[in-house]
Amino acid sequence: MGITIKDIAKIAGVSYSTVSKALNDSPLVKKDTKKKIVKIADELGYEPNFAAQRLVSKQTKIIGLIWPTIERVVLSTLVTKINNKINKTPYSMILSVESTETALDTFRKFQVDGIILFEENSKPSIRQTTIPLISYGVAKERDVEYPIIDANHEQAMYQAVKHLYELGHRDIAYIGDLSSTDPMQAEKYNGFMKAMEQYMLSIEDINMIDTGGLDWYNGYAATKKRFENPTYPTAIVGGSYDISSGIIRGIKEIGLDIPRDVSIISYDNIPQMANTEIPLTCIGVPVERLAEEIVQSIIHCIEEKNITSNVKKMSPILVERASCEKRK
Incomplete structure (x- = not known):
């Protein structure tokens, strides 16, 4: 038979409830007592009986995360940050x-307490669920019954163009996924176009480059194709960190200098952007802040049993680095 909290309570000379509270890091237990109980539990090799806990609390203390892929750097970074905070x-x-x-269906079988959903490509079909659920997605023109964390992609790309305009750039290209089925990419495109029109900048077809995907190679291949034309833009807005990493490699292979010949600003805001071949000026909600909001929101839904269709629009932040400079 395994070690129980009764065994720990007997050795520690405290009640069962005190042991339970200490092992759940309750602030109601004194630090010294808590430390003593945890030490005894570790020495005895105590492992909590989650099945029994679930019967008592009606909770599994598990949150399910539905994610499209962990291959792209930004997504794997965000997943890691979310996991660390949980x-x-x-x-x-x-x-x-x-x-x-x-x-x-899998998470229903596991009886998770809450679900975080990443919405990529088309709007998912979600049957009515009693499990608290929040989405990281796009809130525009949506009819949903769950909270949405919106990173404000449109505003981010508007600010990207504004930044380049203020640096003196007038010939600006967009290299990104122009997919009409992915609401996040559509929002980026809309933000870019709104800013170009606002600042009365010419929108040339040759400067709207569809990568057809969000990976490094998509950005690299699109850049090589665009720069087959000897007339090139003075600045580029990249649709994602991965795409922009490919853009940098493509431009350097052509023999152009960043930022003297071409400035680059990228969507996304992760620490890795400071360590690319040319440190990237970027725009987006910092990944740490995004992860914090997602985790706080799902735990609030679970513990307050508050499943409403509220929208949290977050504010993008511009980080200036070496990939942009004023146009002389």
């Missing part, structure tokens, strides 16, 4: 990269 709470996280419908 680990600082009484909850644990399980990750699914299956289709939304399959993942939801």
Whole structure:
């Protein structure tokens, strides 16, 4: 038979409830007592009986995360940040990269306490669920019954063009995924176009380059193709960190200098952008802040049993680095 909290309580000379509170890091237990109980539990090799805890609390203390892929750097970074923040709470996280419908069925079987959904490509079909659910997605023109964390992609790209305009650039290109089925990419495109029109900048077809994807190679291949034309833009807005990394490599292979010949500003805001071949000027919600908001929101929904369709629009932040300079 395994070690129980009764065994720990007997050795520690405290009540069962004190042991339970200490092992759940309750502030109601004195630090010295808590430290003593945790030490005894570790020495005895105590492992909590999650099944029994679930019967009592009606909770699994597990949050399910539905994610499209962990291959792209930004997404893997955000997943890691979310997991790290969940680990600082009484909850644990399980990750699914299956289709939304399959993942939801799996999480229902696991009886998770809450679900975080990443919406990429078309709007997912979600059957009514009693499990608290929040989405990282786009809130525009949506009819949903769950909260949405919106990173404000449109505003970010508007600010990107504004920044380049203020640096004196007038010939600006966009290299990104122009997919009409991915609402996030559509918002980026809309933001770029609004800013170009606002500042009365010419929108040339040759400067609207569709990468057809969001990976490094998509950005690299699109850049090489665009610069087959000897007339090139003075600045580029990249649709993502991965795409912009490919843009940098493509431009350097052509023999042009960044930022003297071409300035680059990229969507996304992750620490890795300071360590690319040319440190990237970027615009987006910082990944740390985004992860914090997502985790706080799902735990609030779980513990307050508050599943409403509120929208949290976050504010993008511009970080200036070496990939942009004033146009002489």
